[in-house]
Amino acid sequence: MRAIELRQLRYFSLLAKELHFGRAAELAFITQPALSQQIARLEELVGVPLFTRDRRQVSLTPAGEALHDGVDKAFAQIEASLRLARDTGEHTSFQLTIGLVEYTNLPFVPPSLIRLQSLYPDVKIVRNEMTATQQLDALTKHQIDVGFGVPIGPLPVDGTLRSAPLLEAGWAILMRDDHRLAGLARLRIDDLAAERLIVFARQVNAPLYDAVVGHCRASGFTPNFVYETTQAQVGMTLVEQGLGVMLGAAYVFASLPARLRCVPIGGFDTLTVYRFSRADEANPLILDFLDIADEEARRAQQRMSRGG
Template sequence: MILPMRALELRQLRYFLILSRELHFGKAANTAHVTQSALSQQIAKLEELAGVQLFVRDPRGVRLTAAGEVLRDGVARVLDLLYTTLRSTREAGENESFRLSLGLVEYTNLPFIPPALIRLQALYPDVNIIRHELNGAQQLDALVSGVIDVGFGVRIQTNSPKAGIASQPLLASEWSLLMRDTHRLANRAQLSIEDLAGERLIVPGRSVNAPLYDSLLAHFARVGIKPNIVYETTQSQVGITLVEQGLGVLLGAVYVFTVIPTTLLYRPVNGFDPLTVELFSRSGEQNPLVLDFIELAAGEAVRLKASQVPDTIARRD
């Protein structure tokens, strides 16, 4: 039977090859940086296209069928040749410049970006990354004008992105309060805005993200509280250090607190609008470099969400 090539996708072959090596759907999904259900769906589609069963799934585990072994050996050769050819093609373009311009607020310390950039560099060894310090609203303008290729930001405004701009949510977070484990609020599972009255607050500086800062103050005003802001920081690690040294407590998104000293903990604060980090790009983007990075960043965000749920709960208990 001849495979209907129009329906065959490269990612199906890549996922198949990973699963044929791992022989475990969970491990293969982690290696491929996708959810297990997404991996299973693509393998099922490939089996449907091939017209044969490629894997045997039973209580003893996962193993290749005879047909699966044949496809594994062939796919391995094909993908090796494809990647080698692509590499040679890039090297042949002597005047080709691999440049990726990103818009983001460095303060947010988005943990999925470094691994995505590392994986991108493996695909494009000569890639040049240029970062622009821009909040979500500014990124939309920068995409339209061509200043950046991809943006990562939080839109405070409820309006839709500009025409010609695509967006996809990557990471959702609630506001949380970082404090010493001896703080008076440390034994509380949930906090409210009212609980922050009188607290020495450390907050992201307005220069980091003016709309976000203004929204924060507006929420305090709605409940009749004037926040006691003792320090506005433009670097998340500085804020964490100040909390550790006893200056005050730090108000921020959970993803900012991915790495904190063992003497600190954070608690969710109800009453603020949740934050959603979105990926912004131009609709109809055709640049393979940009498209590859978008896929890598989205995959790393999925893996981060799956891996950090237990850690997040542990930091609250």
């Protein structure tokens, strides 16, 4: 048993939850063949099959079920022990300062913060409303620890900072389910020519706002913006009350009231959410949060790909 590595048990736990080699490999940040090799090695070391595999599905064997229960309890005990060690050490309070635009409603941020709090119960989260450009400057000045943003154009080359793409999404139109366009599977930009549009305010992301206007004009019309908001929930409420339809990134509309429908629209540039941090970061709390955010973003991407 000394030959079993903790990472193999972590890979096993991910696969046991996902029951899909492709999704589990993405969450583990390894290739699918590498994951298969590690699972096969673990089964060899344990001495029994842990999964049954066929072309249609992956499932746990009775031995796999037993190991899954034990591994989850072991990881929970490890986390509890780490919390106890931190609480009895010199530092019992922690702070994480994040830069992001609240309007974007990034779906991976809340679960990431919840998981971080389970590791650091006394953590204090400080949020700063910042665009991607502002975040990069704030990181250099040590005003924030982590940033999440949608940069427009090339990222600056700076060896002191690190950036990584987390989430890709297209655009969508939010409307009431009785709207004339609600029955369509996909829209084009010119479908918006006669619509009253609710959009994010220019101050949320000026380059992105200008790009939206440019795409509309290139399609032969000037968009009729009837309301610009810095709060996504305000825009959704106005849609529900019948003021117009709302244009936004698909991830902004991850959770909707029953009467509203979200329809994808083509013609706009794909949006990529990046995370930003300092290249020489050594704070364990921040490094833990970066790892957690990466994993939760992969989960969010998978849900969006599945349409759920």
